Amino acid sequence: MHWLQSPDAGGRDFDLDSMSADPGLIWIVRSEEGWRVGSSLEPGVRTSPVAWDLLVDEIKRFVHSVREGVVALGIDPTFIPEPGDRFPHDRPRGE
Numbered sequence: 020m021h022w023l024q025s026p027d028a029g030g031r032d033f034d035l036d037s038m039s040a041d042p043g044l045i046w047i048v049r050s051e052e053g054w055r056v057g058s059s060l061e062p063g064v065r066t067s068p069v070a071w072d073l074l075v076d077e078i079k080r081f082v083h084s085v086r087e088g089v090v091a092l093g094i095d096p097t098f099i100p101e102p103g104d105r106f107p108h109d110r111p112r113g114e
Contacts, residue, residue, distance in 0.1 A: 020100035
């Protein structure tokens with residue numbers, strides 16, 4: 020969510036930065052055809068390209084699911100940003 024909420028969202032690629040995960044565990048890169056998602060767990064495997072709007076919707080769904088899972092464990096989810104409806108840039112620059 021921090022990536023989507025940043026002023027340059029959609030203008031730069033994403034690589035999960037977490038103290039509990041190895042670098043590259045999740046990455047999102049822009050290509051000429053759209054955005055692709057992959058993981059260091061499956062080198063060489065990536066999604067088909069998707070449009071920015073679809074990518075944002077899927078990230079929001081994922082974060083919502085994680086927040087629900089954290090609540091189910093009895094943990095306050097406030098440390099995970101909520102997937103809001105609006106972001107500084109609804110579409111990547113240049114589109």
